[in-house]
Amino acid sequence: MFKGMKTEVIKIDPVNPQPEIIAKAAEYIRQGKIAAIPTETVYGLAADISNSEAIKKLYEVKGRPQNKPFSIAIANDEALEHLAADVPVLAYKLVDKFWPGPLTLVLKSAGSIRTTCGERSRTIGLRMPNNRVALKIIEASGLELALPSANLSGGPPAQSAQEVLEHLEGKIDLVVDAGSTDLGIESTVVDLSGEHFKILRAGAVKEEELENIASSKRVLFVCTGNSCRSVMAEGLLKKALAKANRRNVEVFSAGIAAYNGFAPTAETSQLLAKEGIDMSEHRTQRVNKLMLKSADLILVMDGLQQMRILELAPSVEKRLYLLKEFAKIIDNDLNIADPIGQ
Numbered sequence: 001m002f003k004g005m006k007t008e009v010i011k012i013d014p015v016n017p018q019p020e021i022i023a024k025a026a027e028y029i030r031q032g033k034i035a036a037i038p039t040e041t042v043y044g045l046a047a048d049i050s051n052s053e054a055i056k057k058l059y060e061v062k063g064r065p066q067n068k069p070f071s072i073a074i075a076n077d078e079a080l081e082h083l084a085a086d087v088p089v090l091a092y093k094l095v096d097k098f099w100p101g102p103l104t105l106v107l108k109s110a111g112s113i114r115t116t117c118g119e120r121s122r123t124i125g126l127r128m129p130n131n132r133v134a135l136k137i138i139e140a141s142g143l144e145l146a147l148p149s150a151n152l153s154g155g156p157p158a159q160s161a162q163e164v165l166e167h168l169e170g171k172i173d174l175v176v177d178a179g180s181t182d183l184g185i186e187s188t189v190v191d192l193s194g195e196h197f198k199i200l201r202a203g204a205v206k207e208e209e210l211e212n213i214a215s216s217k218r219v220l221f222v223c224t225g226n227s228c229r230s231v232m233a234e235g236l237l238k239k240a241l242a243k244a245n246r247r248n249v250e251v252f253s254a255g256i257a258a259y260n261g262f263a264p265t266a267e268t269s270q271l272l273a274k275e276g277i278d279m280s281e282h283r284t285q286r287v288n289k290l291m292l293k294s295a296d297l298i299l300v301m302d303g304l305q306q307m308r309i310l311e312l313a314p315s316v317e318k319r320l321y322l323l324k325e326f327a328k329i330i331d332n333d334l335n336i337a338d339p340i341g342q
Contacts, residue, residue: 007169009161014038014178017133025176026140033173034058036150036164037137039129040182041102041204042157043150043164044073045172048143049113058146061171064153071104071125071189072113073147075138077290083124083144085110091192092294093213100130102187102204113144123193133178149186159184216248220295221323222305226255226284228340229301231264233323235277254287256308261285265340292316299323302335 012021025035025046032054035046045061047054049072059066072083077095080087084107091105109124127147129135138145149157150164150172158164161177188203190210197214199207219237223230230253237251262284263269272279292298292313298320300306309320324334 005170005173007165007172007175009165009175009177011177012133014131014133017136017178021176022133022136022140025137025174026142028174029054029137029141029143029145032057034061035137035174035176036158036161036168036172037134037147037176038178038181039073039131039134039147041129041185041187042159042181042183043161043175044129044134044147045150045168046073046137046141046145046147048141049146050143055146058148061168062148062151062153064148069121069123069125070146070148071106071127073134073138073145074126074128075135077128079144080107080126083110083113083126084108087293088192089218089294089296090197090214092290093216093218094190094192094210095128096290096294097209097213098205100128100135102130102183102185103127104187104189104201106189106191106193106200108193123191125189127187131178131182133176137176157186216250217296218250218252218294219297219299220287220291221251221253221299222256222287222309223253223301224255224257224305224338225340226253226258226286227262227265228268229336229338230255231268231279231282232272233299234282235272235279236275239275239277252291253282254285254291256287256305258284258286267339287312289313295319297321297326299326301338 010021012018028035029046029048032051036043037046045058047058086108091107094103104125104127106123106125109121151157152167160180161175164175183204186203188205189201191198191200221230221233234251234253241249264279264282289312292309298316300322310317322334323336324331
């Protein structure tokens with residue numbers, strides 16, 4: 001199938017990728033062609049995962065067993081929502097820490113696409129590369145892409161366009177040359193489809209980093225503006241944890257209607273200072289889905305915030321509480337009123 005085939009090579013600026021080259025690579029992929037593109041780890045072979053002929057060709061190019069699935073490259077974490085099912089909290093913690101970056105997560109598949117030439121797999125591997133060229137090509141294609149390393153199966157991964165051509169010239173359609181890759185080693189692959197996480201392939205992210213995150217807990221306090229109630233709760237819990245020498249709990253706060261980047265109110269800072277707590281470095285931030293889904297425990301000040309959070313992320317319901325409710329404070333009113341304006 002490769003007889004007479006010519007591989008086109010296009011140089012691209014890795015810092016400011018030329019839009020016309022991005023568009024051309026994306027169009028090649030939409031046409032069912034295979035393009036070698038850079039990532040921060042190694043060069044990868046990009047193909048439309050939904051195009052059975054392109055995937056068949058990709059298996060042939062690499063000499064890869066057809067029962068071995070390809071992982072999928074995505075350009076934003078929203079894609080995780082429709083490609084994977086029953087995503088655990090740990091997956092969102094790892095996404096928050098390492099994406100975009102050299103970590104592939106194996107999760108239960110939502111069953112929407114095939115990752116091999118055969119039946120739909122019960123699991124799916126997902127990665128968001130930390131490379132401007134790769135992310136722009138993925139986004140411009142409008143597709144989910146198979147993106148295995150640009151080498152023959154079992155061979156050393158390619159760290160430059162020249163290394164890609166040494167083994168694959170005349171077998172693939174395009175090489176987007178952005179120079180040498182930053183890391184030169186493949187992504188770490190972590191299986192989160194079972195009860196416990198398992199490292200399937202060692203790579204750029206170290207096992208110790210993964211273990212630390214897996215053994216930690218995240219507590220998120222939410223109020224309205226993230227300048228008063230949630231900040232105080234964050235500071236007080238951090239103080240209690242430090243006193244108890246608990247280092248495996250991460251505490252942070254956000255607001256459902258916060259404007260990003262503001263300091264706590266003067267009154268909040270003064271009250272915390274009386275408790276020996278300095279939150280002067282805190283800056284307000286608006287709560288988002290990833291914050292919610294990566295938290296083991298979410299504590300809110302009133303029912304309105306609880307309702308808004310469930311609108312944003314219904315799946316967090318079982319770890320979402322009013323602060324007074326969670327603290328088992330007996331009170332006819334479980335809401336904690338906003339002191340601003342009072």
